[in-house]
Amino acid sequence: MSMFHLLGRNILNNIQGVGQATIMLAQALIGKPQPRKMLPLLIRQLYVVGVQSMLIIIISGLFIGMVLGLQGYTILVDFGAEQALGPMVALSLLRELGPVVTALLFAGRAGSALTAEIGLMRATEQLSSLEMMAVDPLRRVIAPRFWAGVISMPLLALMFNAVGIYGGFMVGVEWLGVDDGAFWSVMQSSVHWQDDVMNGVIKSLVFAVVVTWIALFKGYTATPTSPGISAATTQTVVYSSLAVLGLDFVLTAIMFG
Amino acid sequence: MGNLVEIKDVYFNRGERSIYEGVSLVIPRGKITGVLGPSGSGKTTLLRLIGAQLKAHRGEVLFGGQDMAKLGRSALYETRKRMSMLFQSGALFSEMSVFENVAFPLREHTKLPENIIQTIVKMKLESVGLRGAGGMAPSELSGGMARRAALARSIVLDPEMIMYDEPFAGQDPISMGMLVKLIDELNATLGLTSIVVSHDVKEVMSISDHLIVMANKKIVGEGTPQELRENGSELVQQFLTGAPDGPVPFHYQAKPYHADLLGAKP
Numbered sequence: 001m002s003m004f005h006l007l008g009r010n011i012l013n014n015i016q017g018v019g020q021a022t023i024m025l026a027q028a029l030i031g032k033p034q035p036r037k038m039l040p041l042l043i044r045q046l047y048v049v050g051v052q053s054m055l056i057i058i059i060s061g062l063f064i065g066m067v068l069g070l071q072g073y074t075i076l077v078d079f080g081a082e083q084a085l086g087p088m089v090a091l092s093l094l095r096e097l098g099p100v101v102t103a104l105l106f107a108g109r110a111g112s113a114l115t116a117e118i119g120l121m122r123a124t125e126q127l128s129s130l131e132m133m134a135v136d137p138l139r140r141v142i143a144p145r146f147w148a149g150v151i152s153m154p155l156l157a158l159m160f161n162a163v164g165i166y167g168g169f170m171v172g173v174e175w176l177g178v179d180d181g182a183f184w185s186v187m188q189s190s191v192h193w194q195d196d197v198m199n200g201v202i203k204s205l206v207f208a209v210v211v212t213w214i215a216l217f218k219g220y221t222a223t224p225t226s227p228g229i230s231a232a233t234t235q236t237v238v239y240s241s242l243a244v245l246g247l248d249f250v251l252t253a254i255m256f257g
Numbered sequence: 258m259g260n261l262v263e264i265k266d267v268y269f270n271r272g273e274r275s276i277y278e279g280v281s282l283v284i285p286r287g288k289i290t291g292v293l294g295p296s297g298s299g300k301t302t303l304l305r306l307i308g309a310q311l312k313a314h315r316g317e318v319l320f321g322g323q324d325m326a327k328l329g330r331s332a333l334y335e336t337r338k339r340m341s342m343l344f345q346s347g348a349l350f351s352e353m354s355v356f357e358n359v360a361f362p363l364r365e366h367t368k369l370p371e372n373i374i375q376t377i378v379k380m381k382l383e384s385v386g387l388r389g390a391g392g393m394a395p396s397e398l399s400g401g402m403a404r405r406a407a408l409a410r411s412i413v414l415d416p417e418m419i420m421y422d423e424p425f426a427g428q429d430p431i432s433m434g435m436l437v438k439l440i441d442e443l444n445a446t447l448g449l450t451s452i453v454v455s456h457d458v459k460e461v462m463s464i465s466d467h468l469i470v471m472a473n474k475k476i477v478g479e480g481t482p483q484e485l486r487e488n489g490s491e492l493v494q495q496f497l498t499g500a501p502d503g504p505v506p507f508h509y510q511a512k513p514y515h516a517d518l519l520g521a522k523p
Contacts, residue, residue, distance in 0.1 A: 037365075129348035132308050133362050133410075134337040 021217040028138040028146060028216075041144035049110045049145065050152030054159065056109055057102060061093075061160035064101060065167025068092055072168070073176050082178050086187030089168030090161075094191065094200045095256065098161040100248050103207035106153050107240035111215035114145055115236040118219025119229035127220075142216050149212030150205065157204040199255045206247060211240040261286040261418055261450045262307055267316035269302060276302050278474040279316075284418075284467075289444050289451040291465035293458060293496060295505055298471045300454040301345075304420045307452070308342060309333055321417075338366060341411040345423040347403035349395035349410070356382070356391035359410045366414060381409040385439060401432025408439060418450040419443075425457040433457070437464055458497055470496060472505070 072088045118141065121127050130137040165187075172178040191197070215236045222232035262284035269277040276299040284290050284307075292300050305311040306318050309325040318325045320336060328336060349358045359378045363369060369377070382388040385405040395403060404424060411419055421440065425433045441464045444451045455461045462468065462482045470478035470485065470493050478485055478493035485493065495503035511517065 124351070125344040125346050125348040126350055128305075128310060129342070129344055129350075131310055132337060132340070132342040133365070134334040135362075135365050136334070 017217075020221070021213060024138060024142065024217055024220060025146070025213055027136075028142040031139060034139075038144060041140070042147055045144045045148035046152060049114070049148040050156065053106060053109050053152065053156060056105055057156045057160050058163050060101060060105055061098075061163035062167040064097055064160075065089060065093065065164030065169075066171045067167075068097075068164070069168035069171030069176075073172055073178065082172075082176075083182035083186050085168065085172045085178050086183040086185075087190035089172070090165050090187045090191050091196060093161045093164040093168075094196045096248070096252070098157045098164065099200050099203040099207055100244060102153060102157040102160045102204065103211055103244040104241055106149075106156065106208075107211045107215070107237050107244070110149065110152075111211050111236050111240050112233045114149070114212070114215040115219035115222065115233045116229055118142075118145075118216065119222035119224070119232050122220070122222055123224035123229065142220065145216060146212050149215070150208045153208030153211070154201050154204040157200065161200070195255075203248065203251050203255075206251060207244050210243050210247060214240045214243065259286050260284060261321060262452075263317075263319040264303075264306070265317040265319070267306065267313045267318065269299070269306065269311070269313050271302075275474055277313075280471075280474070280476060281316075282469055282476055282479070284450060284452055286450050287448060288466035289440065289453060289464050290467045290469065291461035292452060292454045292469050292471065293456070293461060294471035295496065296456070299474070300471060301422050303471070304342060304422055304452065304454060307420065308337065308340065338414060339416055340418045340420065341414070341416040342420045343404065343407055343411050343422060343424055345426055347395070347400075347407040349398075349403055349407055351395055353395075354391065355387065355393050355395065355398070355406045358395065358406060359391075359413055362410065362414050377413065378409075381413050382406075384412070384443070385409045386435070399432070401428050401435065404428075404432075404436060405439065408436075408443075412443060412447065412449075415447065416449070418452070421451065421453045421455070423455055424453065425455055425460050433460060440464055458499070472496070 068089045069085065072085050073082055076082045076084055076088065118127075121141065127137045127141065130140060169183060173180050173183050218232040218236045218239075222228050260283040264280060264282045267277050267280045268275075280299075292303060294300050302311060306313055307320060307325070309318070309328065312326050320340065323336060325333070325336070349355070350361065353361065356378055359381055360374050363374050363377060367374075378391070379388055382391055385408050387402060387405055387409065390398065390402060390406070395406070398406060424436050424440065428436065437460050440451060440453060443449060444464075453461055453465065462485075465482060468478075468480060468482055468485050469476055472492055478488045478490055480488070485497065488494070492504040494500075495505060501507050
């Protein structure tokens with residue numbers, strides 16, 4: 001087969017995959033609302049996807065904030081501008097690092113777990129069993145996990161930002177001696193609710209949809225064997241990370257360009 | 258009584274590979290139908306076609322006179338409530354206890370009060386001998402117990418038909434005996450129609466009223482156990498007796514042996 005054939009087949013396969021993923025998500029989300037059944041499932045998934053990701057998010061946020069504080073101070077002090085450390089840490093986190101790093105960590109922690117769980121449900125015929133019990137696996141399995149991801153990730157990003165800012169404060173103010181009042185007041189006057197905080201939340205929401213969607217689709221269509229599930233899990237992390245980084249550029253260009 | 262399932266001139270492929278070429282068969286209502294055949298002959302595919310988890314490329318699969326491939330999504334799900342399937346692995350939900358697994362279809366499809374659900378589940382668990390295991394997790398069950406628990410879940414909505422996919426595979430003789438007894442008794446007492454797909458010729462023949470042997474993309478033998486024993490087809494006899502060589506050859510197709518040994522390139 002020629003190189004052009006292979007290239008063409010790959011492109012067609014990718015387009016087909018996007019179409020399949022869209023149909024899967026539409027079938028999972030469009031339908032008569034069933035709050036009595038869905039709410040307990042959603043709460044359980046919020047715990048699995050969100051609460052269980054909190055520890056890694058908080059620890060990572062703290063360290064990244066501390067590094068920002070340290071790096072920022074060493075650069076700013078040369079210009080006598082160490083009072084600008086607060087806004088530097090806060091804006092870096094709110095606009096970029098918070099949403100992006102949270103999404104990457106979420107893809108590695110919760111996304112891979114979602115893919116493996118659903119892939120294993122496919123391999124052990126639990127999804128087929130649901131279908132034969134006249135229960136739609138897309139509504140029962142995919143939908144609550146999708147909403148849990150979409151709700152969790154922006155909240156996790158906000159936690160990441162808050163802890164990161166505190167990490168920057170600890171290093172900058174407590175350790176390196178930046179003025180406490182200047183740190184907070186300059187930050188307060190430089191950070192804007194709509195431009196910085198809300199744009200970060202919107203970014204995080206977009207990343208949440210993309211990462212959770214990729215994770216669920218890869219799990220749902222995983223080949224039901226050990227190598228198949230392993231490959232699907234790897235693909236989830238790789239595709240999600242690339243999608244997050246690519247989309248981050250697009251969103252940044254739209255929001256701040 | 259008539260036929261509950263009718264399969265008419267079905268063709269089905271998996272990718273490039275043809276599985277069925279013009280298969281026609283009937284599943285009589287109220288009977289146990291055993292489906293036998295070598296590995297890869299499409300026995301499990303048959304069950305998935307009946308449940309409309311797969312769609313035939315040509316031909317019709319009728320359940321209770323309805324063409325399963327032509328049903329809309331909600332009509333298909335309504336029809337599936339009339340049938341049930343016991344999967345080879347049991348397919349119990351790993352995050353639920355045995356009791357909750359059995360209660361699951363009731364909670365999904367009925368608005369019965371909790372005390373009635375509790376009673377029904379206990380009755381179904383009792384019928385498979387697992388009332389005492391309701392609190393256990395699926396991971397704590399042996400293979401035979403998992404299949405019995407899955408069987409309790411299969412009958413909890415009182416379906417018209419149960420499809421068993423390799424119910425005896427990997428079971429010890431005691432578990433196998435229990436499952437044979439359960440399938441036979443449940444079919445008789447609940448007035449079910451059962452389809453049992455299996456390699457275990459002796460067990461299937463002991464409980465089946467009607468048998469179908471599939472091979473080479475077609476039905477190669479059909480009838481009562483006695484009729485099948487008297488069937489003149491070498492293929493059917495090879496399968497029933499487990500002969501290692503015959504129409505299904507011991508050797509996989511290859512180039513001549515001497516040419517291979519004398520170093521011809523593969």
